[in-house]
Amino acid sequence: MKVTNFYSPNFNRKKRPEKSIKIMIIHYTGMQSERESMFRLCNPKSKVSSHFVINKNGKIYRLIQDYHIAWHAGKSCWGKYKNLNKNSIGIELVNKGHKFGYTNFKKKQILSLIKICKSLIIKYKIKKKNVVGHSDIAPSRKIDPGEKFPWRQLANNGIGIWHRCKPSLLKRYRNIMIIKKKSKIKFTKNLNKIGYCYSPKKKSSFNKTLKAFQRHYRKELINGLLDKECLIIAQNLSKNL
Numbered sequence: 001m002k003v004t005n006f007y008s009p010n011f012n013r014k015k016r017p018e019k020s021i022k023i024m025i026i027h028y029t030g031m032q033s034e035r036e037s038m039f040r041l042c043n044p045k046s047k048v049s050s051h052f053v054i055n056k057n058g059k060i061y062r063l064i065q066d067y068h069i070a071w072h073a074g075k076s077c078w079g080k081y082k083n084l085n086k087n088s089i090g091i092e093l094v095n096k097g098h099k100f101g102y103t104n105f106k107k108k109q110i111l112s113l114i115k116i117c118k119s120l121i122i123k124y125k126i127k128k129k130n131v132v133g134h135s136d137i138a139p140s141r142k143i144d145p146g147e148k149f150p151w152r153q154l155a156n157n158g159i160g161i162w163h164r165c166k167p168s169l170l171k172r173y174r175n176i177m178i179i180k181k182k183s184k185i186k187f188t189k190n191l192n193k194i195g196y197c198y199s200p201k202k203k204s205s206f207n208k209t210l211k212a213f214q215r216h217y218r219k220e221l222i223n224g225l226l227d228k229e230c231l232i233i234a235q236n237l238s239k240n241l
């Protein structure tokens with residue numbers, strides 16, 4: 001795997017221990033061009049960065065060494081981890097994003113991503129459930145990498161988790177709304193088991209967390225409403241963790 005080094009000054013100067021790396025976070029750049037994205041990720045004024053950037057041709061750039069903390073996650077939470085920069089590796093995929101014309105990720109881009117994910121997972125013993133999108137860890141602020149990101153394809157390659165339900169069966173339960181309080185509580189418990197940090201006691205929004213869940217696992221309908229299909233998917237995911 002060829003990785004091209006590129007320098008970004010946006011990292012903590014103090015090195016982190018290898019064992020603190022637990023999570024892998026996928027982003028899209030969300031800017032007009034690759035050039036603009038690289039400029040921003042390497043500009044000291046922007047105060048943002050990521051360890052890797054993968055362009056549309058599948059070329060992999062390393063901006064920050066793994067033993068340095070990059071600045072990509074922001075205020076975030078996953079499982080027992082909070083403000084995830086210190087515990088994570090950030091990977092940016094070049095894509096204009098929802099603001100500037102969201103397009104499918106390129107085949108070569110995803111193949112490179114799969115390669116680099118595989119090697120990082122082995123190197124840092126990252127758990128399957130800890131490969132997530134920016135929207136999963138910051139659902140009230142972020143929607144990247146978005147519903148066009150091929151989570152299922154990644155899971156087929158051993159990266160991240162996916163459910164084992166038959167799509168044609170699942171579809172029957174779409175839009176069958178859940179109103180029972182008991183079912184909603186069960187769904188919330190499953191969300192937490194998967195890693196989502198939603199808590200009814202805190203201010204975090206249920207609808208936005210549900211939307212993040214849908215963007216990841218039920219991209220056909222992202223409406224922030226709890227239906228039976230979401231319930232079944234969450235149940236299946238948490239059962240197989």
Ligand SMILES: [Zn+2]
Pocket residue numbers: 026027028072134142144
């Ligand atoms: Zn992001």
